[in-house]
Amino acid sequence: DAKTTQPPSMDCAEGRAANLPCNHSTISGNEYVYWYRQIHSQGPQYIIHGLKNNETNEMASLIITEDRKSSTLILPHATLRDTAVYYCIVRASNSNSGYALNFGKGTSLLVTP
Amino acid sequence: GAGVSQSPSNKVTEKGKDVELRCDPISGHTALYWYRQSLGQGLEFLIYFQGNSAPDKSGLPSDRFSAERTGGSVSTLTIQRTQQEDSAVYLCASSLVDYTEAFFGQGTRLTVV
Numbered sequence: 001d002a003k004t005t006q007p008p009s010m011d012c013a014e015g016r017a018a019n020l021p022c023n024h025s026t027i028s029g030n031e032y033v034y035w036y037r038q039i040h041s042q043g044p045q046y047i048i049h050g051l052k053n054n055e056t057n058e059m060a061s062l063i064i065t066e067d068r069k070s071s072t073l074i075l076p077h078a079t080l081r082d083t084a085v086y087y088c089i090v091r092a093s094n095s096n097s098g099y100a101l102n103f104g105k106g107t108s109l110l111v112t113p
Numbered sequence: 114g115a116g117v118s119q120s121p122s123n124k125v126t127e128k129g130k131d132v133e134l135r136c137d138p139i140s141g142h143t144a145l146y147w148y149r150q151s152l153g154q155g156l157e158f159l160i161y162f163q164g165n166s167a168p169d170k171s172g173l174p175s176d177r178f179s180a181e182r183t184g185g186s187v188s189t190l191t192i193q194r195t196q197q198e199d200s201a202v203y204l205c206a207s208s209l210v211d212y213t214e215a216f217f218g219q220g221t222r223l224t225v226v
Contacts, residue, residue: 034214042219043204043206043217043218043219044156044206045217046214046215046217049214091212099144099208099211099212099215100146100158100161101156101158101215103148104155105155106155
């Protein structure tokens with residue numbers, strides 16, 4: 001059970017902003033929202049994470065709703081190299097599995113010329 | 114290098130043979146994770162190490178799978194008597210401490226023929 005819901009696929013035109021939604025309605029107060037992406041044939045790449053405040057780094061912005069039940073990853077100017085599967089993950093601690101990431105099916109983002 | 118290193122990058126083995134997969138985490142990272150990704154499937158968590166200890170090995174698919182970590186650094190995933198269903202990409206990730214972001218290696222692609 002991945003605890004998140006994402007659309008299976010999205011398209012975005014090169015140069016435009018890509019807005020990837022994620023629902024996590026059962027998130028607990030101490031659980032972070034993490035985003036990773038996996039470009040074909042590569043290992044997953046960390047993008048960004050947040051708890052309740054919006055976050056921005058050199059790769060993306062993360063907008064978390066006030067009730068924390070959903071979030072949006074924003075790639076401000078998508079390029080062809082941003083074509084990948086994007087995973088939204090609610091990360092929680094478990095004494096036996098540490099902070100293992102529970103990857104769901106993610107959103108396959110296709111950036112088109 | 115500064116990232117997580119896995120070797121070999123590709124391994125083809127005959128059914129019934131044993132294989133060892135190696136992970137060199139980022140220097141100083143105390144938490145280490147192994148995942149498996151079968152063709153067209155999501156990432157499946159296998160095992161977590163904090164230092165040299167693995168609190169729970171129940172994520173390993175069968176008793177043919179074992180893993181160890183020595184010196185709080187290098188980890189080895191061993192698969193005995195390989196089967197065709199073991200064919201997958203095996204990914205390793207490390208994080209500075211449990212709750213910080215995890216960084217992945219490029220994986221070992223295992224093919225059992």
